[in-house]
Amino acid sequence: MTGTRSTRQRDVIAQVLGRAPGPLAVAEVFERAQDDLPGLGIATVYRTLKLLTEQGRIHPVTLDGETLYEAAGKGHHHHFSCNQCGRVFTLHTCPVTLPSGTVYPGGFVVEAHEVTLYGQCPECAAG
Template sequence: MTATRSTRQRDVISRVLDGAEGPLTVAEVLRRAQADLPGLGIATVYRTLKLLTEQRRIHPVALDGETLYEPSGRGHHHHFSCTHCHRVFTLHSCPLNLPAGHTYPGGFVVEAHEVTLYGRCPQCAAG
């Protein structure tokens, strides 16, 4: 019975992350997963996120000193952090033209880049 519960918890947490508009904090994963599994605890969420990370099904995103999680395999993308509602969204277009191997002024050779834009999301900007 424990193995079945574990699988259900993993499946619900995976679905929560897959359906999110951007990376989620542990607290957001817990809150959204509890809609399907009211008895789900924070320790189970941490264990499951660790397991899914080890399996490379998800990966951590460091943003403003906090770790968020999102599914792996979504390709090159960036994030938008709403300064009003504090949600984080995935942006599928890149605001920079810095491909790997590009030499940045001063002799810096680009291997990769991450960009987070800050402002108000469409919902907060409209209200």
């Protein structure tokens, strides 16, 4: 594998994640990246996701025990998981007012938080 091909794979996978409305599972990244890279292998996707994570270009999101990936640099945000279609969306508003440094009952000092809301996405709710 040449350096150029490897760079193209990294760029395509990073672009797939950058265009997604929320974090994607490995299989979704693989499927979407194959449009631009028909010969792409699943092992290459795993290696590239690991490398992009190490480079800070993407970051993992654990949701219901599954690791999903999304582009880095989205700032503070949360997720909505549709119980019907299974898609995960990025929410750009925070439903929780809990600043870093807050002391939660019991002496827990908050450093950060993640929230995932569950329900039906607009498309499934309308259908």
